[in-house]
Amino acid sequence: xxxxxxxxxxxxxxxxxxxxxxxxxxxxxxxxxxxxxxxxxxxxxxxxxxxxxxxxxxxxxxxxxxxxxxxxxxxxxxxxxxxxxxxxxxxxxxxxxxxxxxxxxxxxxxxxxxxxxxxxxxxxxxxxxxxxxxxxxxxxxxxxxxxxxxxxxxxxx
Numbered sequence: 001x002x003x004x005x006x007x008x009x010x011x012x013x014x015x016x017x018x019x020x021x022x023x024x025x026x027x028x029x030x031x032x033x034x035x036x037x038x039x040x041x042x043x044x045x046x047x048x049x050x051x052x053x054x055x056x057x058x059x060x061x062x063x064x065x066x067x068x069x070x071x072x073x074x075x076x077x078x079x080x081x082x083x084x085x086x087x088x089x090x091x092x093x094x095x096x097x098x099x100x101x102x103x104x105x106x107x108x109x110x111x112x113x114x115x116x117x118x119x120x121x122x123x124x125x126x127x128x129x130x131x132x133x134x135x136x137x138x139x140x141x142x143x144x145x146x147x148x149x150x151x152x153x154x155x156x157x
Contacts, residue, residue, distance in 0.1 A: 020062035023155060026053045027066045030075040031084055038118050050091040057092040068099035070138060072129055073122050078141060085145045095152040098142040100135040
């Protein structure tokens with residue numbers, strides 16, 4: 001099915017020069033298995049997702065990793081971002097991009113409930129945390145890391 005999509009897809013003009021029509025993005029918020037169980041309890045383990053990425057790339061698909069949502073004070077340190085982006089490159093990702101956590105409505109309640117239970121020491125930081133401008137700073141750090149290790153940031157020709 002993916003092969004058929006890849007052969008027949010019509011891409012928007014800004015991506016029309018790509019060799020593939022099927023663009024596949026694997027979403028991961030952390031590489032830490034225990035943290036992933038807390039915030040994504042029913043999702044495949046991060047390593048399993050990276051293995052799928054590798055298989056897709058072996059099959060010739062254009063596939064990458066979206067580290068979304070990156071979790072403030074949990075998976076957003078420079079070291080953590082470096083590890084995540086390096087791991088994406090190790091598994092032959094075509095590209096990487098990051099996205100900040102956004103908290104609205106019930107999602108916010110559930111997230112704070114998990115923080116209270118598993119990371120109570122972070123509550124004061126979250127109470128003072130300002131999301132405004134955070135995505136831009138996060139993206140700038142990720143772009144620099146991508147340049148340093150030579151992997152595309154976002155989907156590029």
